[in-house]
């Protein structure tokens with residue numbers, strides 16, 4: 202038995218979700234993410250990726266009844282039988298969540314946005330007054346430096362590029378000392394170079410800290426490149442859960458039909474080449 206089966210960091214059991222009586226966004230979904238794993242969640246638009254991630258984060262409640270319908274994260278119950286756990290706030294403090302649209306406060310400085318990651322770990326009064334200690338500020342600067350944008354610390358978040366904003370959101374997770382990270386299409390609105398940088402940073406956090414990462418992606422190339430394992434969804438169901446390298450173009454066509462085109466980068470070869478060059482540059486500069 203693997204560690205994944207012994208102690209999952211994320212466990213979703215028989216979760217279904219219906220929006221407005223008809224739209225079944227999740228149908229009996231069960232998945233487990235083990236300690237130290239970095240897993241991609243792929244699927245065409247509307248397949249249920251965001252809905253699943255939002256359920257895991259405790260932002261959406263699953264359908265009532267049926268068997269199971271239970272989600273636990275880091276050993277804490279998030280929801281069960283269509284009811285959120287009372288202690289969900291405690292779990293959220295331990296879980297980092299990254300969204301496609303970054304979720305930074307545009308008018309605040311990058312440093313303050315990153316420091317917001319500490320709010321769950323400090324007394325409420327200090328949080329309300331935004332009184333961060335010297336040590337906390339140092340932590341935030343270290344996190345910004347780790348994601349390569351320490352020079353933006355004093356700028357307003359609104360002045361950053363999309364890629365930089367996403368890196369600031371990751372720095373916020375670092376400062377939060379997230380024990381697991383959910384990333385909901387973190388690269389969907391980024392150019393290819395920024396997308397690769399963000400994926401490299403997530404991958405580095407996964408490898409160095411052993412933080413489990415579940416990342417939803419539109420393009421399978423990124424899943425193959427950065428995640429050993431992929432969970433693929435179609436119409437609210439898990440249709441594949443296994444090694445990312447098994448997701449060949451032919452196999453994708455088999456499970457998605459025409460919708461597979463949406464998941465394959467038209468320039469997949471350029472993608473591979475750009476990667477090789479980036480890796481060579483890294484080795485040369487080391």
Ligand SMILES: Nc1ncnc2c1ncn2[C@@H]1O[C@H](COP(=O)(O)OP(=O)(O)OP(=O)(O)O)[C@@H](O)[C@H]1O
Nearest residue numbers: 220224225226244245246247248249250251252253
């Ligand atoms: N709040 C909501 N109200 C009604 N329907 C919803 C809601 N959220 C999601 N849905 C529906 O649930 C289904 C799954 O949506 P979801 O956003 O999870 O898909 P996705 O795979 O993340 O898609 P995308 O890649 O386009 O973000 C879709 O049919 C969507 O229209």
